[in-house]
Amino acid sequence: MGLIPGPKQPERWRHKLIRNLLYGRNVDRAAKARARVGLAMLAFATVYALIGGRLVMFAIGADAHSARRAAAQEVVATARPDIVDRNGAILATDVKASSLFGEPRRIIDKDEAIELLTATVPDLDEAEVRERLRTRKGFVWLKREITAKQQQDIHKLGIPGIGFLRENKRVYPTGNEVAHLIGLVNIDNQGIAGMEKWLDNQGLADLHRAGFAIDRLQKPVELSVDLRVEHALRDELLKAKEKFHAKAASGLVTNVNTGEIVAMVSVPDFDPNNPKEAHDPDRINRLTTGVYEMGSTFKAFTLAMALDTGKYGLDSLWDARGPLHYGKFAIHDDEPKGRFLNMKEVFTFSSNVGAARIALSQGVEAHKAFLRKMGQLERLRTELPESASPIVPRHWGDLNTI
Secondary structure, rough: OOOOOOOOOOHHHHHHHHHHHHHHHOOOHHHHHHHHHHHHHHHHHHHHHHHHHHHHHHHHHHHHHHHHHHHHHHOOOOOOOOEEEOOOOEEEEEEEEEEEOOOHHHHHOOOHHHHHHHOOOOOHHHHHHHHOOOOOOEEEEEEEEEEEHHHHHHHHHOOOEEEEEEEEEEOOOHHHHHHHHHOOOOOOOOEEEEEHHHHHHHHHHHHHHHOOOHHHHHOOOOOOHHHHHHHHHOOOHHHHHOOOOOOOOOEEEOOOOOOEEEEEEEOOOOOOOOHHHHHHHHHOOOOOOOOOOOOOHHHHHHHHHHHOOOOOOEEEEEEEEEEEEOOOOEEEOOOOOEEEHHHHHHOOOOOOHHHHHHHHHOOOOHHHHHHHHHOOOOOOOOOOOOOOOOOOOOOOOOHHHH
């Protein structure tokens, strides 16, 4: 580098042509004017081309962002109808909640974003957030159902590529009261137990996939239960459980004229607002998933079986003078009468001997056929999807019948 200027560079021919057209003395004024107008038009065209290009880029970017949002909406928790009791009391309903998501491709400094997010929402797992934001996906969930304060604090951070989506959150105002009846939903508002699962099986899941399950299109689902009776039954069961130091207790109130279930309680129960409790095996619904010996209630089926044949009546007599011996087994009455009993007395005195003789008179196959007819050899048929299959003898003989 020196102070003496170097040799002068030759002027390019395009520059020389433009200079002569615009400023040359030998060019007439009309040519100069046309050259100047053409140059101005070229400049304007260049500027408009740049602006148009930027608009196209923004449009493409907006479409991509909209596409990511559309994909996100597919996994947003969709709406469910309210569930109410027979008097209209709300047992389950939807509320709006915000969920936090990220668009990894739009986040400029991911390390800074992770640091800010985990500092603002302490229960965010840093390793999990880092793993999700390191992907090349257009959309990832970071935390579902955040609080309003958390949303406000994150919004103030102004992190590009971090946003919120409003979705439906299922809440249960009555808590434990009707937990086993109502069931619960997962994080995507899909029924996984109880009446919530039944609703999905009835076509609600198909409406979700078709995009028709929105708030204004769904009418409340009314159940036969009465929340007042449910509360009273649960209160009495809890008292009895504590009094007798029982592991569990359950009770059922039905309308004998219609078969409607007015109340169903099994304790210990769970709060569907806290789904983790439902995973405790001690909190199952013992009325539908438990399997028990029917005991003397079986006598009602035995007598009905005999009466159904038309061969016997209420005055038919059965020998209950002493124990009934079968192989090495002997069947006794708790309060033996030592005489023949008619059908009404067999039922009234709950005679084991009389009921056994009635069952033997029908035979094994007839006994099985009648129980199958009464639905005793199948799972309980209710709207609740959780029900256990009965335990049936593999080899059903006379001893099983009596």
